[in-house]
Amino acid sequence: MLRTLAFDADDTLWHNETHYAEAQGAFRDLLRAYHDDAWIDARLHDTEMRNLRRYGYGIKGFTLSMIETALELTDHRLDGAGLRKVLAVGQAMLDKPVEPLPGVVEVLEALQAEFTLMVVTKGDLFDQEAKLAKSGLASQFERIEILSEKDEAAYAALLRRHRLAPGEFTMVGNSVKSDILPVLAVGARAIHIPYHLTWAHEVVAPPPDSAFPVLASIRELPALLAAW
Numbered sequence: 248m249l250r251t252l253a254f255d256a257d258d259t260l261w262h263n264e265t266h267y268a269e270a271q272g273a274f275r276d277l278l279r280a281y282h283d284d285a286w287i288d289a290r291l292h293d294t295e296m297r298n299l300r301r302y303g304y305g306i307k308g309f310t311l312s313m314i315e316t317a318l319e320l321t322d323h324r325l326d327g328a329g330l331r332k333v334l335a336v337g338q339a340m341l342d343k344p345v346e347p348l349p350g351v352v353e354v355l356e357a358l359q360a361e362f363t364l365m366v367v368t369k370g371d372l373f374d375q376e377a378k379l380a381k382s383g384l385a386s387q388f389e390r391i392e393i394l395s396e397k398d399e400a401a402y403a404a405l406l407r408r409h410r411l412a413p414g415e416f417t418m419v420g421n422s423v424k425s426d427i428l429p430v431l432a433v434g435a436r437a438i439h440i441p442y443h444l445t446w447a448h449e450v451v452a453p454p455p456d457s458a459f460p461v462l463a464s465i466r467e468l469p470a471l472l473a474a475w
Contacts, residue, residue, distance in 0.1 A: 255420030256368035258442035305371030310337025345381040350466035365390040397425040
C-alpha cells in the first residue's frame with residue numbers, strides 16, 4: 248500500500264527553469280558582441296556539463312559556469328565590469344521569488360491526511376532549503392531529501408533510509424530522467440507532470456511502453472491516486 252508520496256521541487260512544486268531561461272537570455276545579451284546566440288548557448292552548456300562533477304546542480308554552479316564561459320568566449324578580454332555583470336545575472340536568480348505552480352497548495356493540503364508527503368530534490372543544499380522556505384510550502388511536508396544526484400542508487404538508498412518498501416513509495420516529478428526512470432528501476436511507482444521547459448541535460452527518450460501516468464496538471468493527482 249502506498250504510504251509515502253514524494254514530490255520533486257523545481258518545476259514540479261514551483262517555477263524554476265523559466266528563471267534559468269531568462270538568465271541565459273541575459274547572458275547572451277552580454278556576449279552577443281563576440282558570438283552568435285547558438286554558439287554562446289552551446290559553449291555554456293558544455294561548460295555546465297563539464298562542471299557538474301565540480302559544483303553539482305544549482306544556481307551557484309551555473310553562475311560559475313557563466314563566468315568561465317564568458318572568459319573563454321572573449322579570450323579573457325572581459326574586464327572586471329563585464330564579469331560583475333555576469334555575476335549579477337546569477338545573483339538575480341538567487342533573489343527571485345519562489346512561486347508555487349497552480350494547484351500545488353490545494354493538492355498538498357488535500358493529500359496531507361492520507362499520505363506522508365516528502366520533497367525529493369537535487370542541487371545545492373543552501374539554495375534548495377532557501378527556495379523551500381520562500382515557497383511557503385515547507386510545513387506541508389514531513390520529510391525533506393536534498394540529494395546531489397537522483398539516480399537508481401540514490402533512490403534505493405532513500406528507500407532504505409526511510410525503511411520503505413518500493414510499493415510504499417511513489418515519486419511525482421517533471422523530469423523523466425531524474426524523477427521517473429530511476430524510480431521505476433527500483434520497483435517503485437512514478438507520476439510524470441511535464442513542465443513547459445526542460446533543461447537539455449534532463450531530456451531523454453521515454454520508454455517505448457509507457458509504464459507511468461502522465462498528468463497535465465498537479466490538480467489531476469488526487470483523482471489518479473484515488474483510482475489506484
